[in-house]
Amino acid sequence: MQSIKIGLLGFGTVGRGAYNVLRRNQQEITRRAGRGIEVAAIAVRSAERARATVGDEVPVVTDPSQVISRDDIDIVVELIGGYEPARTLVLEAINRGKHVVTANKAMLAKHGNEIFEAARARGVMVAFEAAVAGGIPIIKALREGLTANRIEWIAGIINGTSNFILSEMRARGLPFAAVLAEAQRLGYAEADPTFDIEGIDAAHKLALLSAIAFGVPINIDAAYTEGIAKLAAEDIRYAEQLGYRIKLLGITKRTATGIELRVHPTLVPIQRLLANVEGAMNAVLVKGDAVGVTLYYGKGAGAEPTASAVVADLVDVTRMHTADPENHVPHLAFQPDHMAELPWLPIDQTVTSYYFRMRVADQPGVLADITRILADGHISIDALFQREPSEGENQTDIIMLTHDAVERDVDAAVRRIEQLPTVLAPVIRIREEELG
Ligand code: HSE
Secondary structure (H helix, E strand, O other), X not given: OOOEEEEEEOOOHHHHHHHHXXXXXXXXXXXXXXXOEEEEEEEOOOHHHHHHHHOOOOOEEOOHHHHHOOOOOOEEEEOOOOOOOHHHHHHHHHHOOOEEEEOOHHHXXXXXXXXXXXXXXXXXOEEOHHHOOOOOOHHHHHHHHOOOOOEEEEEEEOOHHHHHHHHHHHHHOOOHHHHHHHHHHOOOOOOOXXXXXXXXXXXXXXXXXXXXXXXXXXXXXXXXXXXXXXXXXXXXXXXXXXXXXXXXXXXXXXXOOOEEEEEEEEEEEOOOHHHHOOOOXXXXXXXXXXXXXXXXXXXXXXXXXXXXXXXXXXXXXXXXXXXXXXXXXXXXXXXXXHOOOXXXXXXXXXXXXXXXXXXXXXXXXXXXXXXXXXXXXXXOEEEEEEOOOOOOOOEEEEEEEEOOEEHHHHHHHHHHHHHOOOEOOOOEEEEEXXXX
């Protein structure tokens, strides 16, 4: 059978990776897909660099429309990234009846509903395994492998840059800024590192996971996002003393009242596998009612790990190319006419436990005042210790873990605690998840 022809939009790290993997494993891939997968055109801003890799084998152009408009191209692979022109080009490809493979989490988090609706109307596939956790086949696992389950929650380390920074801060006792510079030098960070360190990149990925886990539309606007830039080395140390590691987690949960969607630094018990995921690695825990807790671990970025996901999508699309559209696996795991409309819970309705650090005057009655306020707010203390003040120092830190509490009660209690004259600085608080 004739090879299926693909057009690459973008030829950066991932594009080059996909090209190399396709060439190197061509035989194996053909045996799996049932026919060859051939790169028939590349559109890229700087044609010279791409030509240096592909030579005369593949036509390289600078105008993406020249690829999208070619009748012989079956699949358009969008690897440009960002919101625009990626969205417009993907919609153009769909309108021309092309299948699309994309690694673009930001575009899908924001415009995914529009893109999937256009693809459904046109009867084409849009595959996006590479958009979440790089080489880990988490989309496939959720959409197909776990399809028997009612998914209860997902908790994942889905941004390698921030995990690398937290790991290095803990292991080497380095401040945040020094480690960020190193992450950028190693090429982990997004073009705009605020997307990594402020949790935005993780929120994009989490919004996609949430949609396919619960059968709801993608809703990035519902995500609560808090990054790691303000995290102090001492909190990482104190958490360790209490038996926890701090990880930037993306968490989405189905509760009795709605869906939680949140990204924030989180204390995780050291004995959990997730707490021991170090460096730029990614890992995703999924709790299904039938299967229990499952864990997916691997590289979340990089040329060939991400290419592994892109090529897997190419094989999937190739296998389904001639199938009737109604037999395609639904883009968001659930049939489009069976999507649920569940409420999204604001962060102040989240129920979780907390770590507090309070800088206080070292004098009688301080702890009694604080615990009274917590008791009034129905917040129960799980563990507590006080740092030994240094010689001559008249202030100290109180470190506390709470049992589960509603965030709005915690907000109110913290406001009252911060008004005490003996509490000398804003209360530091970090959410905690047992992930049992
Ligand atoms: N900047 C991302 C990360 C890369 O650090 O995980 C892949 O999305």
